[in-house]
Amino acid sequence: MELSKTLSTTNAIKSGRLTASANLQSKISRVENYDSAVKAFIETYFEDARSAAKQVDAKIAAGKPVGKLAGLVVAVKNVLAVKDKKLTCASKMLENYVSPYDAAVIEKLRAEDAIIIGSLNCDEFACGSDNTKSAFFATVNPVSFFDNSGEMSNLAASDKFVPGGSSGASASAVAAGFCDLALATDTGGSIRCPAAFCGVTGFKPTYGTVSRYGMADMAMSFEQIGPVAPDAYGCALLLSVISGKDYRDSTTAKAISTKAPDASFATASASASSSKKIRIGVPKEYFEGANPAVAKAVKDAMGRFANKSGCELVEISIPAVKFGIPAYYLLVYSEFASAMQKYDGFKYGAKPESNDELVPTVSKVRTANIGKECKRRIMLGTYITTKEHKDAWYTKALKARAYVRAQFDDALEKCDFIVGPTMPNLPWKIGEKASDPLQSYLEDVLTVPANLCGLPAGSVPCARIGKLPVGLQVIGRRGADYETVSLMAQIESSLVV
């Protein structure tokens, strides 16, 4: 089997065939050549990164032990705190805010000798599915610039496609070769959607697997930090570093641990249920509303994988999928409205310019510095949690969440995994879906169930239609993160995209 790109790089660095500094420089050169077109980075940390790379090279030269991510270049979504660097959440509200500390995941990256190259754009406060809602600029899907050999030679391309969202720049940075790995967050598909749209691999862990300490929260009962990588091995490696219980985030779960990928990684799913064939559920609802070409590509890929692996594909039905969008968005609105209250211009946020009294001052600062989609979510979240509307909307959405979860849990009792398309459609052109928020929300129909249910889920590239990638989604049982990424690795290795 072909060696994973991430594994090849890490082996080359640890064996001394490639220095961390040379690996970093190759990434910096690509950023300098291509990021003016892709627009992935909000801030680059080249000098700090060069210094960190030299330290890794010195350790290796001296024969000292190095961490699991030694010399690998990692870029991070700009909702994660990096000490003394801007934490903007792609919002004017935090445009000049500098983080006084490292997020838990950043501490872990540093402890394992990763090289942090910079912070990445996203939709404002992670609210969006196409990265056009950043207050600063829209990131462009690198596939827009690819020629037939997959090189970025056509920077003047007139058709510019969205990279997905909200972590669009995390997937773009990996696809464009600006970094070896990227960190992103997934609240309703924000890792899996961009991974699918940019033709890379992304994984949302089981809720509670990764500490959210130092992450600017969007909807705290849904979101997880997770990896984006060129392949499933890279996702598994980064996940093994960032996962684990943390007393600073009371929602991290004790029972979930994710080991580093080992020699049996690509067969772990099979060994997890060695006494019987792996059963993979294919819900018909995941294909009914999808673009027919996307649906066919995913079905063909699963058929090829089943033939090679001997896994059993079973058609199943999860009718509650249709409640996913309303349940998810109603609860996100509520949690987001609450999370955004702290941005009042004093401790966090843009400097108030007026000398009015408190309420008018705060209102002016928030109105001037929060973008349209975020305002819409705050307003709707406030509306549905007022005393007179709470039962009709908020409580009902909590019931819908339980209803969706029960059906997914039932399906995962009968099957080891669920698969389907990651996104119902191909990437669209920038600006194409700007006007109708509901149409934009509906793109998340296949990704939000995993967040509603707290399940681990990832996206692997399975085909291209023209030059546009198609993502195949794998959803696993709660806590079976390693097995889920392992199955993604097996699917990846069985397909030639």
Added chain:
Amino acid sequence: MEKKITKADIERVASIARLCPSQDELDGLTADANAILEYFSLIDEIPDSVAPQTYVLSHENALRPDEEKKPDPKGIRRGFSRRQDNYMLAPKSF
């Protein structure tokens, strides 16, 4: 239940949410809110007998070791938009 949202509802909500949208924005938000909630009323099909679910996992409390940790006040103060010595400046509230 009547769920139609009026412009007056949106104005009231804006005030609670500490936002002051323009008249045009209020019109747009009212139209968006009605279109979105009309679609979302799909959840009325969920049986009332289902118990609401806030979290997906049952957690044990994550307790930190019983030792004092002091945050870095310099880094935190740097984030204040207006300050005087070690204090954050805020507008008068009464």
